[in-house]
Amino acid sequence: MAEPLLTIENLRISFPSEGGPVSVVDDVSFDVGREVVALVGESGSGKSMTGRAVMGLLPRGARIEALRMAFDGQELTALSPSAWNRLRGRGIGLVLQDPKYSLNPAHKIGRQVEEALLLHEKISAAERREQALEMLSKVGLPDPERVYSSYPAALSGGMGQRAMIAAMLVSRPKLLIADEPTSALDRGLQDQILTLLRSLTEELGMGLLLISHDLQQVSRYADRVLVMRQGRIEEEMASADLANAGSAYTRALWAARPSAATYGTRLPVYEGGR
Ligand SMILES: Nc1ncnc2c1ncn2[C@@H]1O[C@H](COP(=O)(O)OP(=O)(O)OP(=O)(O)O)[C@@H](O)[C@H]1O
Ligand SMILES: [Mg+2]
Incomplete structure (x- = not known):
């Protein structure tokens, strides 16, 4: 099989705190080829931090460790700040929630x-x-x-x-990271934009990492789904297999779909066991 575009092995991101470093992403491994991969999970599970690590855009103070972070044959952990700048824009693009903040x-x-x-x-x-x-x-x-x-x-x-x-x-770019790219839009527009991202991914032969809360929605546009919980990948599967998801957490995410009524409020945080 061809080398994937992006390979992440044992990624850990932590922040210093009074009681010592706290990990917000822990032992995360996945890869993305020329396909759509959804990264889903409850609020605070570490989705955005994972995406930002791939862009070299972690907040100040964050400490990152990884066995391997490779993009298109290039080891990201060894990049200089100017090499990161070249990569962003040409190699990897980022779309965020609200164009108000990006344009x-x-x-x-x-x-x-x-x-x-x-x-x-x-x-x-x-x-x-x-x-x-x-x-x-x-x-x-x-x-x-x-x-x-x-x-x-x-x-x-x-x-x-x-x-x-x-x-x-x-x-x-060869890889696009879209972090909640439609959550500022109304429902009909969300589906239009996700359809557009999916078809451009195919047309341009890119990889797309699609970050979202809404498992049901993004699974319609993704080839594979990575389910994140408390900084770890809890489950990884083809979208087509979601109906048979093994973990109770994944099933809860599947059922807890955000709607217009809950938009802007925090989603419930899953309280069950692993
Ligand atoms: N600058 C920071 N310092 C310390 N902790 C942080 C910082 N930024 C984020 N965190 C913590 O990292 C964890 C993961 O955050 P992240 O933004 O990746 O979550 P998320 O899955 O994207 O959530 P959401 O769905 O709400 O966007 C959270 O617990 C958050 O509180
Ligand atoms: Mg986020």
């Missing part, structure tokens, strides 16, 4: 989509514009020319998230 309100969309090309590729301004417009159209934005010259405030939430995805994909 700069002071710059037009076109400029923000082109930014990744400015940093990483020596191409002419006309070519940059063409590639940006092509990507804005690929993410399903009507009238890409108009979006190109709009400011973020002129776009709806769903359009903003599409523009954000375009900005991440224009430099053709």
Whole structure:
């Protein structure tokens, strides 16, 4: 079998505390190929920390240890800060929950989509514009020319998230990490964006690590599911096998689906045993 895009072995992330270091991610191992892998689990289980470790974007104070973290044949634990910068954007892209925080309100969309090309590729301004417009159209934005010259405030939430995805994909990263990419959107838009991410993953031959609370929802778009609990991977399986999930925790996540009524509130934390 071909080498996966991303291989993580025995990842541990801890923070210092008065009583000594506290692990928030512990002994986590998984890989991602050119496929959609969902990382799900209750609030605080360590999903975002895992995703941020892969991007080299852990918060200050975090201590990271891993036997191996390899992306596309490159060992990540040995990267210098400038090598991390090159990797982000060109190799690995990140989409976050809310375009409000990811798009700069002071710059037009076109400029923000082109930014990744400015940093990483020596191409002419006309070519940059063409590639940006092509990507804005690929993410399903009507009238890409108009979006190109709009400011973020002129776009709806769903359009903003599409523009954000375009900005991440224009430099053709091999791996995209999407951390709750749709939880700021209403239900119908969520499914549209997840469908888009799934089809772009196939079309561009990428890998997608899709982080979410909502096991039922993301399993429809993922090939495989990693279920995280208290910093560890509790269970890993093909989406098609979820109906036969062995762990009570996975079954509880499956049943506890967030709805419009619970949006913005904390999900219940599973109290049962392992
Ligand atoms: N800067 C920090 N210092 C200490 N602990 C932190 C820090 N940031 C996060 N944590 C802890 O790390 C744990 C994992 O957090 P993480 O953000 O990965 O959870 P998550 O699974 O993404 O949750 P959510 O679904 O709510 O986004 C949590 O217990 C959190 O309190
Ligand atoms: Mg999170």
